[in-house]
Amino acid sequence: MQILILGGTAWLGHEIAAEALRRGHQVTCLARGTSGSVPAGARLVRADRDTPDGLGAVAEQHWDAVLDVSRQPGQVRRAVAALAGTAEHFTFVSSCSVYADHGSPGADETAGLLPPLESDVMTSPDVYGAAKVACENAARNTFGPDRCLIVRPGLIAGPGDSTDRTGYWPLRFARPAADDGAVLVPEAPGLAAQVVDARDLAAWLITSAEQRLTGEFNAVGAVLALAEHLEIARGVAGHTGPVFVLDQQELAAADVNPWAGERSLPLWLPLPDFAGFMSRSNAAAKAAGLALRPLAETLADTLAWELATGPDRPRNAGLTSDEERRLLTIAHPRA
Structure with a gap:
């Protein structure tokens, strides 16, 4: 073609x-x-x-x-x-x-x-x-x-993501800011996380062009609880240190921004307004051939890319190490 x-x-x-x-x-x-x-x-x-x-x-x-x-x-x-x-x-x-x-x-x-x-x-x-x-x-x-x-x-993930929304968590778990290895995460029960690997998306786009597929499709990944997404990121990074949490009200009071940008926790979004932002149906796209790799593979490959390209580069999302250390002083051990 x-x-x-x-x-x-x-x-x-x-x-x-x-x-x-x-x-x-x-x-x-x-x-x-x-x-x-x-x-x-x-x-x-x-x-x-x-x-x-x-x-x-x-x-x-x-x-x-x-x-x-x-x-x-x-x-x-x-x-x-x-x-x-x-x-x-x-x-x-x-x-x-x-x-x-x-x-x-x-x-x-x-x-x-x-x-x-x-x-x-x-x-x-x-x-x-x-x-x-x-x-x-x-x-x-x-x-x-x-x-x-x-x-x-929805949120596109994988190696090459310079927005830092998908690389932040595996990199933070791999390189904690605190001396004791503690990492701060949002406590957000009921909040989903849904990403699609850029490589899977690209493959389906070309297949769809070859087949001359028409219509509208949500090309989104599997819906996981944010807590499960973070546990997978922790696993691929081999993190064994303590995990501390702040809830939605505490994060807002500490001037932590949702989603992306400076002083943010990527993937965290306030509820209930964004309860569906990363939990849309992908049934139509999957029926039309969208194939999704395991999230662990996406996050492991993203971590490898982050480490290879320079983890200390200026970031477009997340907390700096100093910001995280200050927030850890008011956070709570995860139950």
Whole structure:
């Protein structure tokens, strides 16, 4: 197949391109080329999708499949307009952030969406979900339901995750901040954790393009209790030290942020508003062939990547060692 990937140099796009190449497809990546390199064997077409003629270099060629990971509605609108006449199938990689309600565990693809962003440009992370809805609409409206696949991942995990949301825990358990090996975790009964390995996602995306799958799918992992996720991270790291906890109210009082960013505990989210954020149904995607590796494999590979790439690099999520040591002084031993 002749496959065009709009992207291909950053983490997920690179994984998609590499998977397509492993299967013997001809792969072209259209990107600015500032996020990294394309996999060996792929052709890079350097272009700026924010310009009116950004797709000009690829718009006249026939494509068996196009895959797009953009979050900018204007980029997707221009792409589908340029490629609708030459591409057989279009996959848009969206996000579960498109859903309006994150408090209902087990919700499937029929759940209500946010209103679409009207602007061509997402200027704030606060409108990320609305921007992805607008991108979905552009892809579906232009290619039509018979040639368009909308894939909604949840939290993407695995080696290469520079957001630090999935690498934080195995790395922290492997390298505790406290001299006695103690590690601080959130006490959050009822909170789920759900991740999909980028490699599994990429493999299913290419399979779906080969089969010209259409429709909307939540490409999400198995639902585990957050406590179970953390125990698996602890196990792959070989941690045997004490574990201390702070509950939701205590974390908020200590100015610890949920999810990501500075002074945060990754994967922790406040309840009840986010009870369904990482517990969506993946039944449709699994029935369509999505295969998931064990979480332990994902976290072990992520830990190996973290250690190989430099665990002391600036982090995009989590507590610093000093912050954790201070919080441990007010935390409680896990029962």
